[in-house]
Amino acid sequence: MPIVFAPLKILDEVAGDLYSSAKTVASLTKDAFYRNLQLGFSKYIEGKYDRYSKVHTLLSPHKPIGVEDIYVHPRLDSSSKTVLGENSIDFVFDKKVVVVQAIAGHGKSMFLRDIFCRLCRINFNVIPIFIELRDVDFDKTNIIDVAFDEVSPQSSLFSKTTFEKLVRSGKVLFLLDGFDEIKTSQRTSALRKIDQLTRDFSAAKVVVTSRPTDIFNGWGPATIVKIRDYDLPQILDLVDRSPIEGEVKDAFRGKVENSYIKTHKKFLSNPLLCNMMILTFMRGGDIPKQKHIFYKKAFETLYRHHDDMKFLYKRDYHSDLPEDVFTRLWRTFCYFSYSERKFGFDADQMKYFIVRSANYLSIEVDAKAVASDFVESLCIIVKDGEQYSFLHRSFQEYGAALFICSERGVNVFASLDRFNENGNDDVLELSLMTNRELVEQDYILPKLEFVIKQVKRLRSVRKKMKLFYSALSLEKIEADGEFELYFTMPSRGSQSISHFAIFLRRNYRPMFDHGPYQKLRSWLRRLSREENANRKDISFRIDLDEIDEASAAETPIVDLVKSYLDAFASIRGEILERKKHQDQMLKV
Structure with missing residues (x-):
């Protein structure tokens, strides 16, 4: 049975006002204009819902799962109170701007996807506009233009003036995902343009997600909330919702309650790391307590995931590369793409980074085969239509850290000092954990010398x-x-x-x-x-x-x-x- 999308009901209320502003359709009747508008928004909402209502996970890399089936609502901490995740929509509507912050793996994007899906299914009298900020070039455009470009192709009679009137009516909620994925050089401009949106359209509501950063401090209209770590009942709920076999689920659940909650609480309280623990547990391995070793075992598990699950099965990789060469290629790919702050790729960009990585290693590869391995065999990259993205950015950061600590000839100081500018990422920390002596002697020591001199030279x-x-x-x-x-x-x-x-x-x-x-x-x-x-x-x-x-x-x-x-x-x-x-x- 097809879904009747709730936001379409809002058009009944505003169609008259929108029709009066649509000067280009004066020859059309109001009913004809309304039907065109409803058809256009129906296509937009349906397309976005189809995309954001399902997600690939570590535990189901090939078959997307419904967000509402696996998502466990977190608690949100603001300066005034703690908000339960299931009440987040009411909390958002009570504010003008909400900034949702959390470290990697805490489900910031899932939080927005869940809100979007609920707004599509239940009538909250608002139309959600979901924008992935990493795709926005803030040197050339702004949020209103991007949002209009998302909606307008679906309705031939929908002008920008009409869209702006809709936004001014207070019937639009902007869901802006991944502020920390914006190029560092554009973040100040991006925040300025988002703030301008709230000034020009005072009735509009905005939700922004980001890793922790102080750039939002002092932003007047913003209410900053932080996603709290999962507690034991939430962890168990996450395990119960996991798409794994019942016996494995019961065994892991028992381990969580009896021992892991004491020894690995930090990992369990983070949804991404909890899923990585389940993967490692399914393979029969020990769960390490050090984060970098944990990522190493998770990568090894992904590399051999199906092989270990099936008797006498050895998976073929499209690229036919030896494991050590494939691993080096993967971490080189992570380093080069992270260096350019690329977290998503089209087919040409994917090929570019694979070929560049292969050239660095002086090997010849079939770029298309390697891309297929990243998606189908390793399952660390997700393909959505013609777009590719990391299953989670933390894997890219871990790969970049491995590259810095493992490859001879890398200028460790230059690389880490450049990545130091991305203050809320984990590359420096993972590099320090992976090779402490190298990072301390080649980066921390000379950087300390520089900083101490800078401080001492000032009298004030x-x-x-x-x-x-x-x-x-x-x-x-x-x-x-x-x-x-x-x-x-x-x-x-x-x-x-x-x-x-x-x-x-x-x-x-x-x-x-x-x-x-x-x-x-x-x-x-x-x-x-x-x-x-x-x-x-x-x-x-x-x-x-x-x-x-x-x-x-x-x-x-x-x-x-x-x-x-x-x-x-x-x-x-x-x-x-x-x-x-x-x-x-x-x-x-």
Whole structure:
């Protein structure tokens, strides 16, 4: 039975107003215009629903599964409350702009797909427009133009003026997926154009997904929410919905309840990593606790997945490459495509990166056969029509990290310093886990020398701090009554040191004194009380440019800068000591 798409009912309400703005169809009756409009939107909604209501997963790489069959609604944390995922649509309609943030694998795109599908099936009195931001060139266009281009081909009588009137009516919800997949050089422009959309069309609602980034801090209309880790009931629900055999499902479920929830909770609480655990478990392997080894085993599982499931079956690869050569080709492909921030490809781009990778390795390959292996045999790339994309970006990042740590001749410093600009990606971290000595000695050590010199050459405390952050803000978390301290990075082009400091804090946490953060929080809290003496809430921000040098020297900013320098010196000393020890052992 065909679906009756709910958004089409909205056209009944607005058809009259839209008809009056459609000057090019004056010779048509209102009924004829309405039928054309309904037919056009029907094709758009039907096409998008067909695409976004099904998804390929690690556990079902060849047969797409219904999103509503496998999706487990997460909890969303905002500064004011925790929202249950099934109530997310009501939460979105209550806000003007919602930014949904989460690390890799937490289901940001699935969250938007689920909202889109529910809006298609249930009448919420809104038309959803789903846009993948990685496909938008913000140097040349904007969201309204892209949205109109998506809809207009389906209705020959639908003008841009008519579309803009529809958006102004408040009947459109923009679902903008993957802000972090926009080219780094275009992100500031992209945010400016999304903000302009909310200004020009004040009734429009917008939802944006992204990995964690501070670019949204201070964006007035935005409510920022974070997808919370899955708890045990959600993990078990995810396992129960998995498209795997009942006996395997029951066995894995038992392992989760009896042991994995204690030993591997960090992996289980992330939907992508949980599915990778299931894959590894199906192959009968141990589940490693280190993330990079976990990815390694997951890749090996994908490479041999069907072989291990079928007695005496050895799968043929189209490219007929030896396993070690195929693996090198795959990680080279990941490196080159990631270097150009390409997460999706058409057929020509796919061929380009395969051929470029093969040329680097000085081998000859059939690019079409390799593409088929990536899609059909390895199952790490998904083909949708004529478009290709990674099953998940984290696999591309892992492959790029492997390339940097494994291939001779790679300029480790240049590669990692360039990737350091993508501060919310995992390439640096995975590289450090994969080959700690290489990354420490070829990247972290020289970068530390540079940063320490940059900080010490400045006399101004305020300017030293501005190397890392441009503003400080304080927000009250209503759920627990605590105050959270946020830092805003410098403007684009000046973020390298800031991203590097965050990377060090994550991976050398014991080296950092957290006392200055408490002092800074208390200081900002006092300033906040003074400024908001007659207000209950509680958002406070201070730009470093607004603090004069004499005042800055009397604030906890001094302590924070000093703690950074002390931590940098300690990390540098530890790396040098380890290198000295290794050199001595080699002499022996």
